[in-house]
Amino acid sequence: MPGVAIVKTVEMIAEIPLFAGLPDKQVNELLGIAEERRLDRGQMIFAEGELANGFYVLRSGRVKIFKLSSEGKEQILHIFGPGEPFGEVPVFAGERFPAYAEILETSEAVFFPKQSFVKLVKSDPSLALNLLAILSKRLKYFTQLVESLSLKEVPQRLATYLLFFRGSEEENSVDLAIAKGQLASLLGTIPETLSRILNKMTAQGLIEVQGRQIKLIDRKALERLAMGEKLLV
């Protein structure tokens, strides 16, 4: 029953937020140029400076996008999950990836070759608008990241992350979903520092830590921290 696989794939494309609201015709054209790929945990998808010939959309799993310092320290720019595209910058500007991409959890992804994709964008304004919305959201996100890195100290960044970058999944509990070392890299610091600050926050009754589960005990105090208040010694 060869039809099943094809139908399933059409839905796969249609499910991607980037392609939301596109007419069937466009979805079919996208399907025509899409390539399914399995990406394994630990795999480097691309490196900074590498020539790009297309971009990816995750269907499952997670990928981290990051920069490396000359001494090997890593700054995570994004962690993307299902439905999110990555590596699309060099499709529209420049031709090289501006950062590294490594798979955190084994993923199913769809790859779109640059040339064919650009042709589709040229022919369909609503696809272009979806893209503009996504890129704009990322610019907004970057302004927050820069603000965080430059204008806040680590406890403040952590509080902000716990409160906003997760959402209250289960009332007052946050599941980091990534290793603490990775969280440190996302917050622009190192594991040792993060560990010490988690300690302090626990000692002051703001949170409780059990592995990757963090209970938000004193939400008010966390909010004051996120607003810029200092963490007591």
Place this chain on the structure above:
Amino acid sequence: MPGVAIVKTVEMIAEIPLFAGLPDKQVNELLGIAEERRLDRGQMIFAEGELANGFYVLRSGRVKIFKLSSEGKEQILHIFGPGEPFGEVPVFAGERFPAYAEILETSEAVFFPKQSFVKLVKSDPSLALNLLAILSKRLKYFTQLVESLSLKEVPQRLATYLLFFRGSEEENSVDLAIAKGQLASLLGTIPETLSRILNKMTAQGLIEVQGRQIKLIDRKALERLAMGEKLLV
């Protein structure tokens, strides 16, 4: 001769890189929705969190886009000059400006109302592609900014700025074109620190400083700095 003013304005639009390569029809439609505005030095164009009803393109002058910490410290995100659009993020995502904008040098600008502009984008794929290119470039720029702020120390950031963010206008001389305090804010530091580092670099024969003119004396050493090497004490 009313025609002259109109023709001049058409050229004004056509000259903007964002609108490069657009057919006359589109340029005329853009002209139809554009509003000319004079923006004075020191004027706040918008504040973070403010509702946006359109965006700007500078024809002359300069604007700085920045964030403020809870204690009033400023981090500059961009300094834009002639031909560059700003405030366009909330046109496509969200509805509020993610940062502040203040005029550094009195400017002539063109304002495009959100609604009408989006209509034009929907009708013209090449306009959309131009926009995608600009937003992508900014994302690329932000990856560099984050890298700089998070993975480099101030001397390295300064060296990078001197070498790349200006271009060799007059062989080996850089004109900052902004106050040193503003440069500090752009580099994610404060005037005192910048001053001390300019001193050190001068003492070690890397540069010579005369007001806003900086001569690059030892370009090799600056390049090594930008690559991550440490500045001697």
Place this chain on the structure above:
DNA sequence: CGTTCTGTTGAATACCTTCAATTCGCGTGG
């Protein structure tokens, strides 16, 4: 059940900031 990666803890250090006091530079007005 051992090996390896992740996370924690302590002490020393480095970098940058803060605060305060001058000094410099430049536009304005006498």
Place this chain on the structure above:
DNA sequence: CCACGCGAATTGAAGGTATTCAACAGAACG
């Protein structure tokens, strides 16, 4: 044309936050 005044820039001393380095504990995985 020079003097004044104000913001910008510089300098010094002290302090704070985060990093580095090293050692150890713990968890995950095969």
